[in-house]
Amino acid sequence: xxxxxxxxxxxxxxxxxxxxxxxxxxxxxxxxxxxxxxxxxxxxxxxxxxxxxxxxxxxxxxxxxxxxxxxxxxxxxxxxxxxxxxxxxxxxxxxxxxxxxxxxxxxxxxxxxxxxxxxxxxxxxxxxxxxxxxxxxxxxxxxxxxxxxxxxxxxxxxxxxxxxxxxxxxxxxxxxxxxxxxxxxxxxxxxxxxxxxxxxxxxxxxxxxxxxxxxxxxxxxxxxxxxxxxxxxxxxxxxxxxxxxxxxxxxxxxxxxxxxxxxxxxxxxxxxxxxxxxxxxxxxxxxxxxxxxxxxxxxxxxxxxxxxxxxxxxxxxxxxxxxxxxxxxxxxxxxxxxxxxxxxxxxxxxxxxxxxxxxxxxxxxxxxxxxxxxxxxxxxxxxxxxxxxxxxxxxxxxxxxxxxxxxxxxxxxxxx
Numbered sequence: 001x002x003x004x005x006x007x008x009x010x011x012x013x014x015x016x017x018x019x020x021x022x023x024x025x026x027x028x029x030x031x032x033x034x035x036x037x038x039x040x041x042x043x044x045x046x047x048x049x050x051x052x053x054x055x056x057x058x059x060x061x062x063x064x065x066x067x068x069x070x071x072x073x074x075x076x077x078x079x080x081x082x083x084x085x086x087x088x089x090x091x092x093x094x095x096x097x098x099x100x101x102x103x104x105x106x107x108x109x110x111x112x113x114x115x116x117x118x119x120x121x122x123x124x125x126x127x128x129x130x131x132x133x134x135x136x137x138x139x140x141x142x143x144x145x146x147x148x149x150x151x152x153x154x155x156x157x158x159x160x161x162x163x164x165x166x167x168x169x170x171x172x173x174x175x176x177x178x179x180x181x182x183x184x185x186x187x188x189x190x191x192x193x194x195x196x197x198x199x200x201x202x203x204x205x206x207x208x209x210x211x212x213x214x215x216x217x218x219x220x221x222x223x224x225x226x227x228x229x230x231x232x233x234x235x236x237x238x239x240x241x242x243x244x245x246x247x248x249x250x251x252x253x254x255x256x257x258x259x260x261x262x263x264x265x266x267x268x269x270x271x272x273x274x275x276x277x278x279x280x281x282x283x284x285x286x287x288x289x290x291x292x293x294x295x296x297x298x299x300x301x302x303x304x305x306x307x308x309x310x311x312x313x314x315x316x317x318x319x320x321x322x323x324x325x326x327x328x329x330x331x332x333x334x335x336x337x338x339x340x341x342x343x344x345x346x347x348x349x350x351x352x353x354x355x356x357x358x359x360x361x362x363x364x365x366x367x368x369x370x371x372x373x374x375x376x377x378x379x380x381x382x383x384x385x386x387x388x389x390x391x392x393x394x395x396x397x398x399x400x401x402x403x404x405x406x407x408x409x410x411x412x413x414x415x416x
Contacts, residue, residue, distance in 0.1 A: 021306075021342065024302055024303055024306040024342065025303075025342055025343075025345060025346035025349075026299075026346070027298060027299030027300075027301075027302040027303070027346075028296065028299035028300065028302075028303060028342075028343050028346035028347050028350065028389075028392070029299075029346040029347070029349050029350040029353075030295065030299065030350065031292070031295035031296035031297075031298065031299040031347075031350065032296060032299075032346070032347040032348075032349075032350030032351050032354065032385065032389065033350035033351075033353050033354045034291075034292055034295050034354075035288075035289075035292030035293070035295065035296060035350075035354070035385065036350065036351055036354025036355060036358070036377055036385070037354050037357060037358065038288040038291065038292050039285075039288055039289070039292065039377050039381060040354070040355075040358040040375040040376055040377050041288075041375055042281075042284050042285050042288045043374075043375060043376060043377065043378075044361075044362075044365075044373055044374055044375035044376075045281070045284065046281050046285075047373045047374055048373040056136070056137055056138070056197075056198040056200050056270070057100075057135070057136045057137070057138075057233045057270070058270055058271055058274040059099075059233050059234045059236075059238075059240055059270075059271055060136050060231060060232060060233045060234075060240065060270045060271070061232050061240050061243065061244045061247075061267055061268065061269045061270060061271070062202065062229055062230070062231055062232070062267050062268055062270075063083075063229060063230045063232065063244070063247055063248070063251070063265060063266070063267040064083070064228065064229035064230075064265075064266045064267060065080075065081050065082050065083050065255075065264075065265065065266070066263055066264055066265065066266040067079065067080055067263070067264065068081070068257055068258070068261055068263070068264040069261050069262070069263040069264060070258040070260060070261045070264075071258075072256060072257060072258035072261065073256045075256060081255050081257070081264070082226045082227070083103075083226070083227040083228075083229075083230065083251065083255075084225040084226065084227060085103075085218075085225040085227065086225070086254075087227065087230075087250075087251065087254060088101060088103060088227075088230075090250060090254060091230075091247055091250050091251075094246070094250050095243055095246045095247055095250065097234055097235055097238045097242060097243050097246070098232055098233070098234065098235070098243055098247075099233045099234055099235045099236075100132040100135045100136055100231075100232070100233045101132065101230060101231070101232050102129055102130040102131075102132040102133035102135075102136060102230065102231045102232075103129070103130060103214055103227040103229075103230050104127060104128065104129050104133065104202075104214070104227070104228055104229050104230070104231060105127070105128035105129075105214060105217050105218060105223055105226070105227065105228050106125070106126070106127060106128075106228050107126060107221075114126070114183065114184050115165065115169070115181060115182070115183050115184075115210055116169075116181065116182045117169040117170070117179070117180075117181045117182065120168060120169050121169075122165065122168045122169065122208075124162070124165055124208050124209060124210055125204035125205070125208060125209040125210070126183060126184065126209070126210050126212065126217070127204075127209050127210070127211050127212070127217075128211075128212045128213065128214040128215075128216070128217025128218065128223075129147065129211055129212075129213075129214050130147070130152060130214050131146060131147050131148050131149055131151075131152070133231055134146045134147075135233070136231045136232075136233050137198070137200070137202060137206070137231070138197060138198075139194035139195060139196050139197065139206065140194070140195045140197055141192050141193065141194055141195075142163055142166070142193040142194065142195050143166075143175065143176055143177055143192060143193040144160070144176075144177045144190070144191050144192035144193060145160075145191055145192045146160055146192055146194065146211075147160055147191075147192075147211060147212070147213050147214075151191075151213040151216070152213050152214060152215050152216075153215075155213065155215045155216045155219055156189075156213060156216060157186070157187065157188045157189060157216060157220070158188060158189050158190075158191045158212075158213065158216075159181065159183065159188040159189070159190055159191065159210050159211060159212050160190075160191060160192040160193070160194050160210070160211040161176070161181070161190055161192075161193055161194070161209075161210050161211075162193075162194055162195075162196065162205070162206055162207040162208050162209045162210070163193060163194065163195045163196075163207050164205075164207040164208045165207075165208060165209070165210060166193045169181060176190045176193060177190060177191065177192075178190070181210075183210055183212070184221065186220055188210075188212065194206070194211070195207070200270075202231070229267075230247075232244075232247065239271070240269050240270070240271035240272070241269065241271070241272075244267065244269055247265075248265045248267075251265050252264070252265060293388070296347075296388065296389075296392055297392065299346070299392075300343065300392040300393070300395060300396040301396070303339060303342060303343055303392075303393070303396040303397075304339075304395070304396040304397070304398075307335065307338065307339050307396065307397055332402075335397050336393075336394060336397040336398070337397075338397065339393050339394070339396045339397025340390065340393035340394060340397060341393075342393070343389055343392055343393030343396060344386075344389055344390070344393060347385070347386070347389035347392075347393075348386075348389075351382065351385060351386075354377075355376075355377065355382075358375045358376050358377070359376070361375050362374050362375050362376060
């Protein structure tokens with residue numbers, strides 16, 4: 001039942017010494033404010049990191065040929081070798097854990113202003129790839145489509161251009177589909193314009209790249225059967241390291257490379273890099289909560305100390321209450337209520353100020369691609385913070401309430 005007299009008494013006690021109450025509450029206010037701001041900042045950092053790899057398969061690795069570092073089967077140390085078309089079906093057959101495999105070819109004899117259309121030109125990256133590459137390093141299509149299987153089989157002279165290439169070669173808002181551009185002196189028909197979603201750029205900025213069908217690029221630019229690197233993803237539940245090691249072994253056997261040669265087959269594991277950022281995020285989140293909760297509990301200690309002083313000042317009042325029939329439970333509830341109310345008022349104020357600051361920062365950072373993105377706390381975190389406040393307020397009032405309960409009425413009345 002709502003006891004108006006009790007709440008009026010709680011409010012009177014809190015406001016009776018305004019300076020002391022404000023200074024006491026400030027510790028809790030500051031603790032909650034810092035917790036909200038730090039959690040929001042941690043969320044913004046994680047979102048920013050996630051946005052940097054959006055559309056990029058985190059269960060992927062990349063493999064390329066490098067110089068051998070050991071002699072083997074009559075070949076000298078330092079031998080150069082190349083991955084070839086025949087390696088693709090061999091790897092897919094011997095490594096069933098692979099989900100997608102996309103060979104990639106770079107270059108094509110490019111030079112300054114190697115991509116032209118009418119009187120406009122620019123210097124851009126030329127890349128030959130399979131349709132499956134877009135499953136590994138996904139792009140959003142502004143116009144048209146990505147390279148498809150028919151393009152590969154028929155060796156079509158088509159291309160997908162990056163958004164920056166489109167902006168330079170075409171007038172604003174012109175539909176580029178079906179139009180021809182010249183790449184290293186050879187005409188290709190534009191079938192798509194791609195916008196890159198991640199900040200990971202393999203073989204140059206994807207916004208400034210022209211993607212050709214892999215087979216077309218090999219034939220048009222006399223690349224023979226060479227593959228510059230392979231992009232690979234694993235099936236769900238398979239560690240990338242497992243597939244990476246198997247692919248290295250298959251390539252080593254196929255190209256007469258020593259099994260102990262760790263440098264001849266180069267590459268990098270995106271899963272390892274992603275896990276490093278993931279663990280970093282967990283560490284930052286843990287540190288934030290430890291520091292934030294520590295600050296909150298420090299504020300609670302301040303509340304507890306002030307409540308002890310308040311109980312000491314009200315010893316005679318408490319004694320009279322006990323003499324008039326107040327039970328120990330009544331005294332405990334009164335002291336705990338005062339502690340909880342003071343803590344909640346300060347904590348809610350800190351929560352509101354923290355959320356307000358995060359909103360202002362979020363609006364300031366809303367323009368452009370930021371690594372620190374959309375700082376805020378979730379509703380669940382806010383409810384959790386309020387629950388923590390309730391616990392802290394109860395703990396802060398427990399010792400003073402226990403002391404008040406142990407006051408003997410006769411001794412309290414006699415005390416001056």
